[in-house]
Amino acid sequence: MPVFYLLARTLWPLTLPLPVKLGIAVLLLAASQYHLWSRLSSGSVFAPEFPRAMVILFNWALGAILLLAVLQILLDLGTLAVMAARWQSVTIPDPLRYAAATLAAIIAAIGVGNATRVPPLKDVEIAIRGLPPQFDGYRVLQLTDLHISRLFPASWARAMVARANETDVDLIVITGDFIDGSVAMRRADVEPLRDLRAPDGVFAIPGNHEYFFDHDEWMRHLSGMGLRMLPNAHVVLARGAARLVLAGVTDLSAPQHGRPGPDLAGALAGAPQGVPVILLDHQPRQARRGAAGGVALQLSGHTHGGMVVGLDRLVAPANNGFVSGRYEVGGMTLYVSNGTALWPGFALRLGRPSELTRITLRARP
Numbered sequence: 001m002p003v004f005y006l007l008a009r010t011l012w013p014l015t016l017p018l019p020v021k022l023g024i025a026v027l028l029l030a031a032s033q034y035h036l037w038s039r040l041s042s043g044s045v046f047a048p049e050f051p052r053a054m055v056i057l058f059n060w061a062l063g064a065i066l067l068l069a070v071l072q073i074l075l076d077l078g079t080l081a082v083m084a085a086r087w088q089s090v091t092i093p094d095p096l097r098y099a100a101a102t103l104a105a106i107i108a109a110i111g112v113g114n115a116t117r118v119p120p121l122k123d124v125e126i127a128i129r130g131l132p133p134q135f136d137g138y139r140v141l142q143l144t145d146l147h148i149s150r151l152f153p154a155s156w157a158r159a160m161v162a163r164a165n166e167t168d169v170d171l172i173v174i175t176g177d178f179i180d181g182s183v184a185m186r187r188a189d190v191e192p193l194r195d196l197r198a199p200d201g202v203f204a205i206p207g208n209h210e211y212f213f214d215h216d217e218w219m220r221h222l223s224g225m226g227l228r229m230l231p232n233a234h235v236v237l238a239r240g241a242a243r244l245v246l247a248g249v250t251d252l253s254a255p256q257h258g259r260p261g262p263d264l265a266g267a268l269a270g271a272p273q274g275v276p277v278i279l280l281d282h283q284p285r286q287a288r289r290g291a292a293g294g295v296a297l298q299l300s301g302h303t304h305g306g307m308v309v310g311l312d313r314l315v316a317p318a319n320n321g322f323v324s325g326r327y328e329v330g331g332m333t334l335y336v337s338n339g340t341a342l343w344p345g346f347a348l349r350l351g352r353p354s355e356l357t358r359i360t361l362r363a364r365p
Contacts, residue, residue, distance in 0.1 A: 002069035034345070063346075063348040115342060124357060126360070130276050131361055135244050143357075145337075148179045149181055173202075174202070175282050175300060178207070180213075193222075207251055215254075236275075247271070281298055312352060
């Protein structure tokens with residue numbers, strides 16, 4: 001664990017009194033066990049049930065520990081290089097260790113601030129072959145990975161909904177991971193979603209986190225709030241005689257929880273032929289299957305954009321290389337949003353900002 005590396009390589013060599021070192025060591029060990037405390041607080045590592053300020057503090061401390069571990073590794077590698085060049089023993093001075101700790105703490109604070117803000121609006125234009133002229137300029141707002149929780153409570157949700165309603169779009173879609181917690185735990189926090197408004201409605205699909213907390217109860221509750229769920233289903237949007245299909249599939253993790261897995265053929269059963277299809281699929285990894293199934297545009301989330309520059313490369317293999325932004329996949333456009341929020345167990349964003357994504361559709365020649 002990174003914390004033990006810090007205890008041995010950063011804390012212990014410092015010229016501090018032993019009681020001070022022991023006190024700092026206890027604090028570092030306690031902060032590093034954030035996920036354990038979360039499980040003890042709610043029964044799930046995904047739903048820390050602490051006051052928001054404490055959840056923010058835990059995320060800051062955990063981020064600082066991880067960042068300081070990286071900086072300490074760089075210091076140690078630099079020291080080894082100097083020792084090899086001079087052929088003599090070299091020690092890292094205390095001021096350099098303190099500087100590294102200060103830098104890690106500042107960067108972690110910036111990362112947590114980036115993660116917990118109400119996201120800015122990001123405009124994206126996507127051209128679609130065969131898009132009827134009546135839908136040229138049609139605007140869709142994508143929300144995803146809201147992770148409404150103690151970290152993203154009702155006050156955050158109200159501010160996010162207010163900003164979303166100001167975007168002047170035709171349609172709002174939510175591509176999964178609404179919550180972290182049960183309906184009983186999150187009922188008041190999700191209530192602001194009831195106020196989302198768009199002329200053609202608000203449509204959504206479940207993400208993997210809905211299956212962690214009584215999926216069926218959440219689907220009933222969200223539907224009762226006016227959100228139209230599309231689990232392996234579709235609707236037809238109309239502009240006069242022109243048509244556009246909006247389809248949704250369940251999450252890849254659904255079969256592990258005894259629920260139907262994603263079924264694109266089932267979602268499109270009965271859809272009009274020759275009409276462009278927009279697909280909502282929480283995880284982007286099956287984008288090639290969507291392209292093979294005739295989808296024109298797939299909207300996904302799940303990856304949080306990788307959260308931190310560099311870390312996104314570690315996220316890529318589990319998602320078939322699809323992490324953040326626009327991809328062209330077999331004639332289909334895939335857009336992977338960085339997310340409106342993210343999991344409160346590691347709330348850090350550096351170089352991968354959250355977003356409210358306003359997508360304007362354009363006819364492709």
